[in-house]
Amino acid sequence: MKEITKPSSAPSSVWYNDKNKIMGFPQLNSNLETDVLIVGGGIAGLSTAYCVASSGKKVIVVEDGAIGSGETGKTTAQLVTALDTRYYKMETVFGVADTALIAESHQQAITFIEDLIRREKIDCEFERLDGYLFLHPHDQQDSLLKERDALLRSGQTTALLENTPGIPTEGKSLLFPMQAQFHPMKYLLGLCKAIVEKGGQIYVNTHASVINHTGITSDKGFTISAKHIVVATNAPVNDTYAMMLKQTAFRSYVISGLVKKQILPKALWWDTGDQQNENGQPYHYVRTTAYDDDFDLLICGGEDHPVGVIGEFSENERFERLEMWTRARFPIETITHKWSGEVLIPMDSIAYLGRNPFDKKNAYIITGDAGIGMTYCTIGARIICDLINDVGNRYESLYAPSRFHLKASGPFFKTVMGDIEGILHKWFSGKGEQLDTLGLDEGKIIEIEGHRCGAYKDASGHLFLVSAECTHLKCILCWNASEKSWDCPCHGSRFSFTGEVLNGPANENLKSYDTPQACASASESMATSNSGYNRIKQIRSHLKNKR
Ligand SMILES: Cc1cc2nc3c(=O)[nH]c(=O)nc-3n(C[C@H](O)[C@H](O)[C@H](O)COP(=O)(O)OP(=O)(O)OC[C@H]3O[C@@H](n4cnc5c(N)ncnc54)[C@H](O)[C@@H]3O)c2cc1C
Ligand code: FES
Structure with a gap:
């Protein structure tokens, strides 16, 4: 085959x-x-x-x-009731009863997976283990207390511990018993x-x-x-x-490193997230998995940012920051893998x-x-x-x-529309770069005779040209240096450097071109290519009028 x-x-x-x-x-x-x-x-x-x-x-x-x-x-295949949004925050949107139902649905899903694995005899390293949530330095001291109380109100078992098992440098933590993990x-x-x-x-x-x-x-x-x-x-x-329009796409980064067997307790760990980060509240998530007779792998994720909006740190810097954070807390040796993926954050969580x-x-x-x-x-x-x-x-x-949920919609729309408008404005008022500025193994939006194209030159100098417009709603794409992909800042669609669609909502490939001239003559001119920006402006003014 x-x-x-x-x-x-x-x-x-x-x-x-x-x-x-x-x-x-x-x-x-x-x-x-x-x-x-x-x-x-x-x-x-x-x-x-x-x-x-x-x-x-x-x-x-x-x-x-x-x-x-x-x-x-x-x-990273953690099977959890410890959700990314705190239960005490969900209560303000869903109320106490429905927040309890949310918790119950995740508990039941883990049990369903466990039973299915047993019934179908699936050998996938499923194991139950405890998880610990500890405070991010930018979070309020009472956040763990508030979460503990909400967990108890939603019928879950928990305890506020004086330490964080496995990470002596962290202070208190909240226990989430009977979480799970497997090999996806x-x-x-x-x-x-x-x-x-x-x-x-x-x-x-x-x-x-x-x-x-x-x-x-x-x-x-x-x-x-x-x-x-x-x-x-x-x-x-x-x-x-x-x-x-009801969810935003984020990119999340993951590294794995060797850790000697038996050094760490079997557990999952999370911090409560960077509350001061204006692009969401990225947090760290950690687990281990078996590697060989001497080592396990410690897997740590985090450094999230909205897709197509890399922010102040490059993709490589994000991996470096993740490694620094991990090494400061866990005894990892060689890094074995680095990768990233996309998560979709719904407006009401x-x-x-x-x-x-x-x-x-x-x-x-x-x-x-x-x-x-x-x-x-x-x-x-x-x-x-x-x-x-x-x-x-x-x-x-x-x-x-x-x-x-009206209660969850205001800040969401403000952030989404503000971000998108800003990004699009930057793209449409700025100029694409010249093709001769493109280095080896680099991707850029380039300008050819007043037209924009996505250009990537591989390590051997081969040039790949694609349309710079996302096939979903025509926003201008951004280069993702770690994945070597074209990512859309509007709703998270992604395309390979040869133009194949990798992530929706787009479902059509980008057009690809053999020569810069072919790309230029096929693309809309910069003066008229602001359709995506105008569309977002229309939606924004429509929403304003509705309020
Ligand atoms: C870095 C990272 C860490 C994560 N960690 C956790 C975690 O610890 N615990 C947890 O619960 N969740 C975690 N998640 C989230 C979880 O991995 C995802 O929510 C889940 O895998 C999504 O599964 P899916 O089937 O919806 O999507 P996918 O796995 O993306 O499957 C969708 C499939 O559809 C195919 N497809 C798309 N378009 C078409 C088409 N037109 N025709 C045919 N096929 C098509 C795609 O090729 C793809 O294979 C994490 C995600 C990331 C990125
Ligand atoms: S994902 Fe919507 S315009 Fe690109």
Whole structure:
């Protein structure tokens, strides 16, 4: 079987590498019909396929790269009730009762995964372990106390400890017992096997180009018609506006380093996040995983920033800062891996799981992972399976993608619109750089005869030219030096340097060109290419008028 990979030169994670690639599934090469069609072969799509196939429905999954080649291959795979947003903050939006329901849904998702692993005999290094939340230096001293009280109100077990087990230099911490972790690619492999055993079909290297409530048409022109369609592409690629105005995309960085076995307790660790950071509140998240007879790997993530807005530190500096933070707290030796991935932060902090708004009733989405996608995607899979089977689910309305919490909307829109307008203004009032300023292994937006193109020159001097406009809503793209990709600052779409779409909501590749002249003559001129900026201005003034 030919190895199938998505075109990308992105660094591989601890999990998604040659050793753990899931092989053996074909590309779609005929027209098919099914009960349930799922677009996306990450944890959301495969969990849904598993639930739906277990309920006796005929299911097909299509994935445009390899299984796990999206964010699931880049995760740190902590299975937690310790969410990124503090429970005491969620109470102000959802109230105490629904905040308790949120906590319960994550507890149940972990138990569901544990039972599934046992039932299907999946060898994926699943283990239960405790987690510790400690204070970021920029956070208020009483933050842990407030969180403890909210945890107790939501029916969870916790305790405020005088220290942070495993990190003697940190002070108090809040205990989250019975969290879990696993190897995400081994879990996906187990899900794939179980889906196939239950009669499901999986197609890889199959891009769903056209998606609607009746099914899909693949990039090779084959169709699959279905009674129900689930779009599990992380950012929903069947949605142009509705969902992407309700969430923002962030890039998160991860390193792993060798640590001698037995030195650290088995645990998960998090800090409460940088409350003074105006681009969100990036926090650190840490776990370990087995490596060899002598060492484990300590995996640490953080340094998040909005996609396409690198801010004051470059991608490499972010990895360096992460390493410094980790070395200051943990006895790590050689760094083995560095990678980054994308998380989607919903405006009210919890995921969107269920029927796709403004669509037919048989179209469903799983998005807005909030950095907690292992459990959210599992909760989403179960809600959607119940909707398809017309069975009640107690979390359906809580996570309905059509919901809108006014209390959570103000600061969100202000930040999102302000950021986007600023970014776009910068791009449209500034000039692209000249092609001859482009160094080896560098990417830039360049200006050719008054037209903009995305240009990347690889280490051997080969030039790759693409359109500089995102295929979602035409914002101008930014270069991501670590992933060697073109990233969109508006809603987080990403493209490889050769133009293939890597992350939605865009679902179309960028146009690529052989010569600078071809790119210039195909691109809109700078004077007229401010369509994205004007669109955002229109939305902003529309929102102002609504208030
Ligand atoms: C650095 C990092 C650390 C994280 N750590 C944690 C953690 O510790 N715990 C936790 O719970 N969560 C964590 N998350 C979040 C979690 O990894 C994600 O929420 C989850 O993996 C998302 O799964 P998914 O199936 O929705 O998306 P993906 O895994 O991205 O799957 C979507 C798939 O859809 C495919 N696709 C897209 N468009 C098409 C199309 N048109 N046709 C066919 N296929 C298509 C893509 O190729 C992709 O494989 C982390 C995320 C990151 C980036
Ligand atoms: S992701 Fe929306 S314009 Fe690029």
